[in-house]
Amino acid sequence: MSDLTRRTVLKAAGATLGATAFAAAIAPLTQWKPAESVDEFLRKHYKELAPDELDAICRRVEAEAKTSRGIDVHVAAPQPIPGVQYGYALNLSICVGCRRCAEACHTENNHDRPSHNSYIRVFELDNGSIDLATGDATYEHPVPAKGKYYMPVQCHHCANAPCTKVCPVEATWKEQDGIVVVDYNWCIGCRYCEAACPYHARRFNWKKPEIPNDEINPDQGYLSNRVRPQGVMEKCTFCLHRTREGKLPACLEACPTGARVFGNLADPDSELRWVLANKRVFILKEDLGTKPTFFYFFDK
Amino acid sequence: MSPRLSALGVVLAVLMAAAIAAEVADRPVVTTTETLPAQHPVVRNSHPAPRVQAGVTDHAGRPATIACSTCHAVRTPNPANHAGTDLDQFHQGLQFQHGGSTCLSCHDPGNYDNLRLADGRKVAFENSIELCSQCHGPQRRDYDHGAHGGMNGYWDLTRGGRHRNTCIDCHDPHVPKYQSAFPMPHPRDRFQIPTGATHE
Numbered sequence: 001m002s003d004l005t006r007r008t009v010l011k012a013a014g015a016t017l018g019a020t021a022f023a024a025a026i027a028p029l030t031q032w033k034p035a036e037s038v039d040e041f042l043r044k045h046y047k048e049l050a051p052d053e054l055d056a057i058c059r060r061v062e063a064e065a066k067t068s069r070g071i072d073v074h075v076a077a078p079q080p081i082p083g084v085q086y087g088y089a090l091n092l093s094i095c096v097g098c099r100r101c102a103e104a105c106h107t108e109n110n111h112d113r114p115s116h117n118s119y120i121r122v123f124e125l126d127n128g129s130i131d132l133a134t135g136d137a138t139y140e141h142p143v144p145a146k147g148k149y150y151m152p153v154q155c156h157h158c159a160n161a162p163c164t165k166v167c168p169v170e171a172t173w174k175e176q177d178g179i180v181v182v183d184y185n186w187c188i189g190c191r192y193c194e195a196a197c198p199y200h201a202r203r204f205n206w207k208k209p210e211i212p213n214d215e216i217n218p219d220q221g222y223l224s225n226r227v228r229p230q231g232v233m234e235k236c237t238f239c240l241h242r243t244r245e246g247k248l249p250a251c252l253e254a255c256p257t258g259a260r261v262f263g264n265l266a267d268p269d270s271e272l273r274w275v276l277a278n279k280r281v282f283i284l285k286e287d288l289g290t291k292p293t294f295f296y297f298f299d300k
Numbered sequence: 301m302s303p304r305l306s307a308l309g310v311v312l313a314v315l316m317a318a319a320i321a322a323e324v325a326d327r328p329v330v331t332t333t334e335t336l337p338a339q340h341p342v343v344r345n346s347h348p349a350p351r352v353q354a355g356v357t358d359h360a361g362r363p364a365t366i367a368c369s370t371c372h373a374v375r376t377p378n379p380a381n382h383a384g385t386d387l388d389q390f391h392q393g394l395q396f397q398h399g400g401s402t403c404l405s406c407h408d409p410g411n412y413d414n415l416r417l418a419d420g421r422k423v424a425f426e427n428s429i430e431l432c433s434q435c436h437g438p439q440r441r442d443y444d445h446g447a448h449g450g451m452n453g454y455w456d457l458t459r460g461g462r463h464r465n466t467c468i469d470c471h472d473p474h475v476p477k478y479q480s481a482f483p484m485p486h487p488r489d490r491f492q493i494p495t496g497a498t499h500e
Contacts, residue, residue: 081456091447096478103484118487142480203489246459248452256470257478258449264456271446279447299442 045170046183046223057185058222065227071213077222078244080177086238086293087178087265088249089275090152093299095259097122097143097150104254105154108239109225110217112209119203119236120154120251154251155180155201155236156284156292163193163202172233178265178293179238181223187232194233198285202235238262265293340454340461345469349413349425368412377409397475399435406431406473432467439467 043049043057058075065073102118111117123135127147135151144150157180164172164180171186172193194202208230220226221241228234239249243262252260263272275281279297351365358364371390381387382402384394408416415423415431423430433440442448450470453462470478 089447094448096480097483098481099484099486102487106487115489116485116487117489121487122483138486139483140486141482143483144478144480243455246454246456248455248462253450253452256450258443258447258451258465261447262455263446274445275447278445299438 040185045186061222061226069213071216073216073218073220075220075222075226076241078241080175081244083266085178085265086157086243087263087272088238088293089261089272089295089297091259091299092149092151092296094257095150095152096257097124098256100254100256101152101251104250108217108250110209110211110227113211117203119201120152122150122152124148124150153199156199156290156294157238159291159293160289162196162290166192166196168192179240180235181237182233182235183223184228184232184234189231189233191233198288198290202233205230205232205234337458339457342457342462342464344464345466346426347468372412377404379404395475397477428468429466
């Protein structure tokens with residue numbers, strides 16, 4: 001007589017079933033490939049990086065573009081210029097609402113093509129009104145339209161920026177020259193900063209940005225227009241890969257009317273300081289105490 | 301005076317002279333160390349006098365053009381003309397909506413290859429901004445302070461130059477009102493769903 005009891009059979013069947021279920025459950029792990037290298041996983045915070053370590057990270061981002069897309073890009077990490085505090089002023093009297101600034105941002109900063117993303121949102125408002133809730137950012141008719149004016153809104157690079165305070169991992173901060181930046185490799189995608197910004201200036205990458213290879217701007221900044229990964233925040237960086245080299249931001253160059261004035265707030269002879277001293281200037285949502293370095297002004 | 305005293309006098313005099321010389325030499329040194337960084341140029345767009353297509357080609361096969369003065373030299377200027385409809389020949393289709401100006405408010409009846417200021421001074425077509433500035437002072441003031449008119453290049457002129465539009469790049473001098481145009485496509489983020497759209 002065999003000692004195969006009912007209890008033993010049930011135990012064996014149970015064990016087999018359990019092992020199979022476990023194997024099925026962990027099967028996806030066999031497909032898993034690390035999304036980042038060990039070096040990237042073990043790296044230090046941006047502010048603690050030595051110049052050679054930062055350089056190595058830039059080369060790694062370039063290498064990733066080569067392996068994932070097969071294209072050559074140049075990733076730099078230009079540093080703030082001593083004595084420069086960036087500021088921006090926008091003339092509401094001559095903005096015609098053509099949205100060329102938003103379009104220039106779209107191409108300069110390697111934005112997702114299907115959503116036509118941009119860091120600039122242009123509101124069409126009724127003359128005499130300043131209620132953004134009544135603004136239309138999706139107008140589709142010839143501009144400037146009668147009885148309307150246009151207000152482009154982008155990151156105000158606030159001196160008292162609420163977005164940087166709410167970040168639980170210090171993935172976003174204000175640089176020495178006043179530019180508020182995001183380290184896309186440090187961001188965990190919690191979107192607290194998006195909720196904290198009273199100007200709706202931050203964008204979230206719900207999916208990996210889709211850009212044809214031949215449309216990618218290869219002149220990239222580590223903290224600015226390099227192609228973002230999925231699941232991280234992004235925002236206007238005053239085109240720091242351009243402006244820290246002394247160039248004008250892309251949105252200003254695209255503006256046909258000269259409504260945009262960019263420059264150094266710390267230089268009393270700058271064009272920007274002339275505007276602030278001589279024009280009727282106002283600050284959007286000034287009552288919130290965010291102390292923007294982005295200003296609006298009128299001619300008359 | 302003893303020789304020792306006079307020797308002391310000479311030494312003192314030499315020392316004082318050296319001190320004065322050093323002070324004088326110091327002054328220019330201070331100013332030469334304060335060199336300003338070189339500024340790159342700001343280049344303004346310039347448009348030469350227009351030329352009229354003659355409708356024939358020259359010996360090299362290029363379309364021949366003629367200067368304004370070719371025809372205007374033999375015609376008598378009429379200061380009353382202020383629109384294309386006033387003319388019996390040429391320029392009749394010209395649209396004109398520029399306040400109460402007449403042709404000769406800007407064009408020089410003495411030489412149609414020039415422009416002319418209100419005080420009679422001649423202005424080359426390349427410097428038409430000087431002509432516009434006679435009436436549009438506030439716009440010229442803003443332009444000179446970088447707060448009117450498109451540009452590209454560098455905000456920091458110690459690092460690179462800048463290229464600027466001139467008035468007539470955006471404003472047709474005969475119909476100067478900025479023309480309306482269709483805007484570029486808008487971004488389609490979740491705050492920019494067209495008004496009236498409903499959830500699917």
